[in-house]
Amino acid sequence: MRTKIASRPIEILLVEDSKGDIGLIEEVFEEARIRNNLHIAEDGEEAILFLNKKGRFLDAPRPDIILLDLNLPRKDGREVLQEVKGDPNLRNIPIVVLTTSKAEEDILRSYDLHANAYITKPADFDQFVKVIKSIEDFWLQVVKLPSK
Structure with a gap:
């Protein structure tokens, strides 16, 4: 497998309330061969504060990608998605919805x-790891992300 050397780490904002999912995603990204900072x-309120550099997030970096439950x-994530994509200063940040919902309306x-x-989170642990690795492979190695 080839590795890409980025000039700076990829900044990832994970918006997730499940401690188990957070731990697993952190573990997969720590093993990644691409430099990244996972925040x-x-x-949802914390995510908006982070994105707007408010409160304890005054020094927060602008994410290159958002993984959103x-x-x-x-x-909720729908409100965050609507707010981010409606903001001219944030709308070009790619957002990958990563959720348990399989509902067509969602x-x-x-x-x-x-x-x-x-992306719907699989219930199976091994499949969940594969999904996170596929996100890493595609969004952090293949896709050209906006520089700001």
Whole structure:
């Protein structure tokens, strides 16, 4: 497998409230051969504060990509998606919806709100690891991300 050497680490914002999923995603990205910084927001309000560099996130980097769960406390992922894609300063950040929902209405709504991809989290551990690795392979190694 070839590795790509980035001039700077890829900044990833993971918006996820499941401690188990966070731990697994952190583990997979730590094993990645591409330099990345994984930042965690455990609810939608925290994600918006991070993106707008407010509160404890004054020094937060601009993410190169956002991995977004839909079912979040305080502000759900649909609201975050709508707010980010409606903001001219943030809308070009790719957002990959990574959720347990298989509902057609969630898929359609996410794409209507301009999600860049919609992935359903598998229940099986090995499949979940494969999905996260495929996100890493495609979004961090293949795709050309906007530089700001």
